[in-house]
Amino acid sequence: xxxxxxxxxxxxxxxxxxxxxxxxxxxxxxxxxxxxxxxxxxxxxxxxxxxxxxxxxxxxxxxxxxxxxxxxxxxxxxxxxxxxxxxxxxxxxxxxxxxxxxxxxxx
Numbered sequence: 001x002x003x004x005x006x007x008x009x010x011x012x013x014x015x016x017x018x019x020x021x022x023x024x025x026x027x028x029x030x031x032x033x034x035x036x037x038x039x040x041x042x043x044x045x046x047x048x049x050x051x052x053x054x055x056x057x058x059x060x061x062x063x064x065x066x067x068x069x070x071x072x073x074x075x076x077x078x079x080x081x082x083x084x085x086x087x088x089x090x091x092x093x094x095x096x097x098x099x100x101x102x103x104x105x106x107x
Contacts, residue, residue, distance in 0.1 A: 004054065005088040011044070011055040014085055016068065029078075032070035039064025041087050056089040063088050 006012045020026035031049035036042065040057035041064035054066065066085040073079035 001084045001086060003086045003088070005090065006054075006056060007092045008056045008058060008061055008089050009092045011053045012087070013051055013053050014066075015051040016049075016070075018070070018072075026072070027074060029071040029074050032068055035067045035069075037065045037067050039087070039089075041066070041089065054085065054087050056087075061089050061091045 002014065004012050004014065016028075016032060018026045018028050031047075033049065034043050034045045034052050039062055040060050042055045042057075043052045043066070044055060045052040049070070054064070064087040066087060067082055068085070069080055069082045071078050072081045
């Protein structure tokens with residue numbers, strides 16, 4: 001599982017780097033699938049499925065759960081493997097008071 005944290009004005013890229021025995025780089029069969037299983041984040045998945053931007057909701061802080069699934073059998077069979085991302089979105093902190101004035105009104 002990977003835990004990430006970012007604000008509701010940001011998006012964060014997550015990258016798959018499949019590993020086999022001995023922690024060596026390995027291949028996958030087909031394109032991995034990414035699914036938001038809880039929360040309000042959305043995904044912008046790369047065409048090859050090996051990365052995705054996790055995009056926060058504009059006005060909502062909270063936790064989203066994302067499941068990534070892939071086929072690790074390079075032959076005709078299927079060997080599903082999966083992993084998870086927990087995305088914690090925090091509200092953007094104010095950096096100024098944003099003072100403005102309004103038109104004058106009669107007393």
